[in-house]
Amino acid sequence: MGVTVDVQQVYRYPFEQVVASYLRKYPSPMEKHVTAIKTMEEKTDLSTGIIYRRRIATCQNIIPEILRKVSVLKVSDIYLEEESWLNMQERNMVMKSHCLTWTQYASLSEESVFRESLENPNWTEFVQKGRISVTGAGLLNCVLEAFAQTFLNQGVKKGIRIMEMLLQEQCGCPFS
Numbered sequence: 001m002g003v004t005v006d007v008q009q010v011y012r013y014p015f016e017q018v019v020a021s022y023l024r025k026y027p028s029p030m031e032k033h034v035t036a037i038k039t040m041e042e043k044t045d046l047s048t049g050i051i052y053r054r055r056i057a058t059c060q061n062i063i064p065e066i067l068r069k070v071s072v073l074k075v076s077d078i079y080l081e082e083e084s085w086l087n088m089q090e091r092n093m094v095m096k097s098h099c100l101t102w103t104q105y106a107s108l109s110e111e112s113v114f115r116e117s118l119e120n121p122n123w124t125e126f127v128q129k130g131r132i133s134v135t136g137a138g139l140l141n142c143v144l145e146a147f148a149q150t151f152l153n154q155g156v157k158k159g160i161r162i163m164e165m166l167l168q169e170q171c172g173c174p175f176s
Contacts, residue, residue: 002133003149009126012174013167015091018124021166030162033060051086091116106134
């Protein structure tokens with residue numbers, strides 16, 4: 001079956017500042033579950049100027065202890081891969097993320113875009129669509145998906161708060 005999350009947010013800051021803050025967002029004391037971000041690959045397409053990055057995030061396993069009684073869920077870290085394409089000329093950054101852990105039992109994927117706002121060129125729109133589906137866990141599929149939905153919704157809200165705080169610290173008051 002699967003669960004989804006859709007997010008739309010406008011940051012009242014210019015595109016360049018929002019992207020720079022996003023790329024420095026983790027690890028952060030504001031989000032203790034993300035313990036590391038490692039850039040595995042970075043290259044610039046000389047013909048288009050698009051910067052491609054592939055990063056791996058290391059996150060603490062936040063699945064409740066009661067569910068970790070299932071041996072496959074009993075891991076300390078979860079790994080996520082993020083690919084991004086930053087186009088400064090068109091003022092957008094497209095990102096695709098997926099989970100590298102538990103791929104035989106679950107799939108987590110997100111597609112996100114930062115782009116200059118049509119409403120105000122000093123603002124940045126953020127749009128994200130995420131999906132998690134769990135298979136191969138029998139009766140636990142629905143329980144794990146319900147937990148994932150709650151976690152995703154909380155994570156999205158927290159991620160937006162962190163971005164707003166970083167932008168406020170680095171840039172001052174938002175543009176109106």
